[in-house]
Amino acid sequence: MKITLTGTGTSQGIPVIGCGCEVCTSDDWKDKRLRTAAFIQDGNTNIAIDAGPDFRQQMLAVGADHLDALILTHEHNDHIAGLDDIRPFNFLQRKPIKVFSLARVANDLRSRFAYIFSPTPYPGAPSIDLIEILPQQRLQVGPVEILPFSVFHGAMEILSFRVGAMAYITDANRIPPASENALVGVETLIINALHHRVHHSHFNLQQAIEQVEMRKIPRALFTHISHQMGRHQQVNAELPEGMELGYDGLTITI
Numbered sequence: 001m002k003i004t005l006t007g008t009g010t011s012q013g014i015p016v017i018g019c020g021c022e023v024c025t026s027d028d029w030k031d032k033r034l035r036t037a038a039f040i041q042d043g044n045t046n047i048a049i050d051a052g053p054d055f056r057q058q059m060l061a062v063g064a065d066h067l068d069a070l071i072l073t074h075e076h077n078d079h080i081a082g083l084d085d086i087r088p089f090n091f092l093q094r095k096p097i098k099v100f101s102l103a104r105v106a107n108d109l110r111s112r113f114a115y116i117f118s119p120t121p122y123p124g125a126p127s128i129d130l131i132e133i134l135p136q137q138r139l140q141v142g143p144v145e146i147l148p149f150s151v152f153h154g155a156m157e158i159l160s161f162r163v164g165a166m167a168y169i170t171d172a173n174r175i176p177p178a179s180e181n182a183l184v185g186v187e188t189l190i191i192n193a194l195h196h197r198v199h200h201s202h203f204n205l206q207q208a209i210e211q212v213e214m215r216k217i218p219r220a221l222f223t224h225i226s227h228q229m230g231r232h233q234q235v236n237a238e239l240p241e242g243m244e245l246g247y248d249g250l251t252i253t254i
Helices: 055-062 083-093 103-112 177-183 205-214 232-237
Strands: 002-007 037-042 045-049 069-071 097-101 128-132 139-141 144-153 156-163 166-169 188-192 219-223 243-245 250-253
Touching: 002 055, 037 055, 045 144, 055 083, 069 139, 083 097, 097 103, 103 128, 144 177, 156 177, 188 205, 205 219, 232 243
Parallel strands: 045 069, 069 097, 097 128, 166 188, 188 219, 219 243
Antiparallel strands: 002 037, 002 250, 037 045, 139 144, 144 156, 156 166
């Protein structure tokens, strides 16, 4: 099974429009970050995690010719704004695409993308099988078993996902005790690390490092990275052993 980090940036992406900082003007391609998302492949099964504004570009980058499911962490724009771009998969597969989310997120999608869920949608609108799920409710997509679990993004409860020995956490600043079971035995943790300062709804880099160290997880990849973090090459060289900044296109086997 492979997981690709198709995006590792924040809601504005990097480079940020109009910014002249050292990261946004960097020539290093690892400092170019699309909105945070990931893509799971197991044999012929393809699963996308989140569909932000860069979803089309990300699917082209991984060469996806079909999509078995889309699983959503939460309803913020940088995680769902690309939902309309599942249409090519509808045309190729000639069936609705399964989209899994919390009930709150599903209600937001029905409102924000009302044209998709209209009783009489216009021809060519995306076709979605919207499936509401709960934390700790195991999902099966082809051979892939997924365990959703709760984390907190400020006061907002959102989903993270355990797949095999990998856990994927983004947009979090707190992991509740009820979710600790989902992290037992994790060998690779993908977790958000915004920048160096304390933030009201995201782990900063030091907090993310602490989350890894307290659970003795062998390998960690940091994602949802701000341009305020600093240059990839410099920050990465200073991280503890077994930890690294993620970058767009990074693929690992789990």
